[in-house]
Structures are given as structure tokens and as C-alpha cells.
Amino acid sequence: xxxxxxxxxxxxxxxxxxxxxxxxxxxxxxxxxxxxxxxxxxxxxxxxxxxxxxxxxxxxxxxxxxxxxxxxxxxxxxxxxxxxxxxxxxxxxxxxxxxxxxxxxxxxxxxxxxxxxxxxxxxxxxxxxxxxxxxxxxxxxxxxxxxxxxxxxxxxxxxxxxxxxxxx
Numbered sequence: 629x630x631x632x633x634x635x636x637x638x639x640x641x642x643x644x645x646x647x648x649x650x651x652x653x654x655x656x657x658x659x660x661x662x663x664x665x666x667x668x669x670x671x672x673x674x675x676x677x678x679x680x681x682x683x684x685x686x687x688x689x690x691x692x693x694x695x696x697x698x699x700x701x702x703x704x705x706x707x708x709x710x711x712x713x714x715x716x717x718x719x720x721x722x723x724x725x726x727x728x729x730x731x732x733x734x735x736x737x738x739x740x741x742x743x744x745x746x747x748x749x750x751x752x753x754x755x756x757x758x759x760x761x762x763x764x765x766x767x768x769x770x771x772x773x774x775x776x777x778x779x780x781x782x783x784x785x786x787x788x789x790x791x792x793x794x795x796x
């Protein structure tokens with residue numbers, strides 16, 4: 629389902645983000661990618677959603693050849709891959725409900741369909757009572773659950789969670 633072959637990423641500044649990475653993750657597998665700050669974990673996630681392109685190598689996500697994917701197909705790829713970013717990427721001027729419903733709006737769901745789906749996922753992650761609050765009004769854990777709900781709202785095949793927190 630995910631296959632990287634000899635992937636490297638060098639940024640314009642000459643900094644190497646990844647160097648010759650090869651691995652595969654099959655459907656149903658649960659994988660942890662750990663490493664120190666600056667090891668390239670976030671870069672790897674950005675490559676998998678075609679936010680950036682590799683300097684060399686190939687990336688397959690399901691049926692998508694990420695490197696050769698035309699720009700107009702990137703939204704289709706991103707519907708298949710839910711991402712919880714390290715910085716959460718919540719919009720501060722929108723309510724929690726609006727933040728979670730954004731991918732549904734982009735996907736073209738009607739307001740009533742989107743409202744029902746968002747309420748269901750908010751209930752599942754335990755934040756339904758915060759639907760009309762803004763991110764500044766929530767705790768760190770509630771913000772993380774909001775980002776998780778947003779990543780899951782389109783029922784992606786793959787969930788990537790980029791976290792700065794770990795227990796040793």
C-alpha cells in the first residue's frame with residue numbers, strides 16, 4: 629500500500645532531508661517511525677502527500693505513483709491519506725466544527741451531509757461539546773483530537789500521524 633524505493637530529498641539550501649530510503653508498508657500494518665528531531669520524519673510525510681517531490685526515487689501510495697502524479701490528481705491522493713500534522717494546522721479563525729468539515733467542503737458534500745458526518749466523528753473522538761468553540765478555547769489534547777477527527781473525516785485508507793511527543 630505504501631512503497632518507497634531509493635527516495636532522497638535535498639532542499640535548495642543543500643540540506644539533505646532524506647537519503648536513499650527504501651521501505652514498504654502493507655495494508656493493515658501499523659508502523660511507528662521514530663527518530664530524533666531533524667531525522668526527516670516530517671519530510672517523509674510531506675513526500676507521501678505530494679507536498680514536496682523527492683530529489684530521486686519513487687513513491688507508490690496505493691495505486692498512485694506520487695512522483696509522476698499530475699497536479700490535478702493530488703486532491704484524489706490526499707483523500708486516501710489522512711494526516712495529523714505535528715503543528716496540527718488548525719485554522720484559528722474557524723470553529724472546531726468548521727475546521728473538521730473543511731475537507732468535506734473541498735470534497736463537495738452538501739452542508740447537511742457534512743454536518744451529520746462531522747457530528748459523528750466529533751462524538752467518536754469525544755469533542756462534540758466543543759463544536760462551536762475556536763481552537764484558542766481548547767486544551768492541547770482537545771486540539772489533537774480535533775486534528776485527528778479532521779484527518780479521519782474522509783475515511784482515508786492511510787492515516788499518518790506526525791507527533792513531536794513520545795514516551796521513552
